Amino acid sequence: MKSRLRTIFWLMSLCMLGINGFQGYWLYTTYQLTTAQFARTAHEALLTVLQRQQLAELQALLRPAAGPEAYGRVALPVRQLDAAGRTRLRQLLQVGRRVPASAVAARRQEDSVAQALLHFLLQSSDTAPTLNLSHLAAAYQTELRLRGAEAAFRFDTVATAGPRRALVLPAGYAVQTPPVALPALPRVAVQASFQPPVFYALRQMGGLLAGSVALLALTTACFGLMLATILRQKKLSEIREDFVNNMTHELKTPLATVTAAVEALQHFGALQDPAKAQAYLAISRHELERLSGLVDHVLHMAVAEREPLQLAPETVRPAELVAELVAQHQLTAAKAVRFAVEVAPAAIRCDRLHLRNVISNLIDNAIKYSRDQVTITIQGQPESAGWRLTVTDDGIGIPADYQPAVFDRFFRVPTGNLHLVKGFGLGLYYVRQVIERHGGQLRLHSSPGRGSAFSFWLPAL
Known part of the structure; x- marks a missing residue:
């Protein structure tokens, strides 16, 4: 290719x-x-x-x-x-x-x-x-x-x-x-x-010159547009292939786990041991819920692409949401995580569920794309007739060439055929959809090896 x-x-x-x-x-x-x-x-x-x-x-x-x-x-x-x-x-x-x-x-x-x-x-x-x-x-x-x-x-x-001389x-x-x-x-x-005689030449050649410049500009623009389209299609093809590979892996993992649990119940006498049976059933239930969540997530993104998100604005205190999410991720994180939270007490009007998901996605990305230990700083304060929240980590960072595309659907920073961190490239796309639906703005400051800072601002609805 x-x-x-x-x-x-x-x-x-x-x-x-x-x-x-x-x-x-x-x-x-x-x-x-x-x-x-x-x-x-x-x-x-x-x-x-x-x-x-x-x-x-x-x-x-x-x-x-x-x-x-x-x-x-x-x-x-x-x-x-x-x-x-x-x-x-x-x-x-x-x-x-x-x-x-x-x-x-x-x-x-x-x-x-x-x-x-x-x-x-x-x-x-x-x-x-x-x-x-x-x-x-x-x-x-x-x-x-x-x-x-x-x-x-x-x-x-x-x-x-x-004698005649040459004219100089x-x-x-x-x-x-x-x-x-x-x-x-x-x-x-x-x-x-x-x-x-520049002006004389311009008067005599004005039509030809303008037509030639317009033709050259149009031809060059078409060439650039066609090349950009080819490169964009190539990029979309790579993203689609990466998404299919990750989706296949993510869907096969819970199915394989459930299949193994069912076989254990059927062929290895786990039914005679109530404790083992309950353990296998709990594992199966957890994996099925995970599978259902993956499918719902993809379907939700597909619906959001065709129809705008439906918001249910209410009075929300961001400091309370951040405290809940910090406690939750400290329990579920697979690595050592240290949080530094500085969120000013304030009340804003927004969709509570979507805002919670946005903050959760940002924290989850900060944990996943980091080293064995990570420090996450969360800052929130009123700003310009609205409210701003910033989630900063000291993880692996994002190269500057890929930063404009991190909020695109299915986009993941290319790492070849090997992805140590599994995902679909939908989390930050969802974040962008929610923030834009609220009329807010997103910012990203990142440097490879030094971490990333995701920031969003929501207007006072």
């Missing part, structure tokens, strides 16, 4: 790793594509801003002044960057400029306009005017916002003359646009470097 469970676990784990790995690779690839798309969008936005700036400079140059107008038409080559960053030559602009009417003739006026425009275009490639990067950055940020590609960036100028990303930046030549500065290019 363990080998099969181990095989199933490793196969399922391998399957989960494969699914998560492929899903993670797909998300990473999608993120890379989204980052590349962001880089293209940023580059196109930079080209647009630079072209817009070039047109603005030309419009400022050709803006008419005050005075009469003279018009002319001239074919001029004008440089304009296309989407790929290449220079195109465009044929013709219609230009107009205001000049004084008495300055020159109409022909001279047309020539003056052409010469002024040519002078600007030529001088822009031979001089080094000042570049306003802050103005360019503001326009670029606005363009990025319009395209939905906002991210923290910085501008850098790059010299285009001389500044520290903390992940995306960089190609250098774009400036129309007014032919030997200078500008490029933008961006920090990781």
Whole structure:
């Protein structure tokens, strides 16, 4: 069984790793594509801003002044960057400029306009005017916002003359646009470097990312739930097997004793000796009562599982119950037991019979799961609008791994196929049923080799 469970676990784990790995690779690839798309969008936005700036400079140059107008038409080559960053030559602009009417003739006026425009275009490639990067950055940020590609960036100028050098990303930046030549500065290019576009990627991949995370979480949860169910079923199977073994032993013992007593009466002349006959009959009666008690106990637990316990609340003095039970266990215990009782006199309302059984079960467990000698301390006092009782022993203790399950039905701390202390695992389950039915709480503090402390609190009904 363990080998099969181990095989199933490793196969399922391998399957989960494969699914998560492929899903993670797909998300990473999608993120890379989204980052590349962001880089293209940023580059196109930079080209647009630079072209817009070039047109603005030309419009400022050709803006008419005050005075009469003279018009002319001239074919001029004008440089304009296309989407790929290449220079195109465009044929013709219609230009107009205001000049004084008495300055020159109409022909001279047309020539003056052409010469002024040519002078600007030529001088822009031979001089080094000042570049306003802050103005360019503001326009670029606005363009990025319009395209939905906002991210923290910085501008850098790059010299285009001389040998090309590999572009190095500044520290903390992940995306960089190609250098774009400036129309007014032919030997200078500008490029933008961006920090990781996380928010842009989240906006673009939001649906995919949320769906993938939900799918992975659901798959992992199903895997964990299925594994927990398998382990729980395995645990229940072991508990059931242990219960059947103990029940078989407990039922066979009184039957074997009664059978031996009857055979003695029938075949060994015990009937002729009234004293022996009474002794055998007393033994048989005791074992039959024990057998009946075992059966009633199991049936009672089965009924309690389907229907809640029926309580008959009455005024009970816990100190009196504890005194009766201590005296009873001192007489019936098969080992040396020393009691230390500190129960404050008080009166509470609860079911007397069930409370008596609860305290008796706790004392009985403290005696059974201890060494040859045991000291049991019983403390009881009012607490938080109720009453608390604690039964502490110096027995073998309970490992921490098993403490959450000690109040489950049929549960016993695993000891292999050997159980030196017989039982069905129903005593503490019954304790939990009674305390919860009263609206109380249970606590357990235990350490292997140092003993256990069972405590319950009942509200003031």
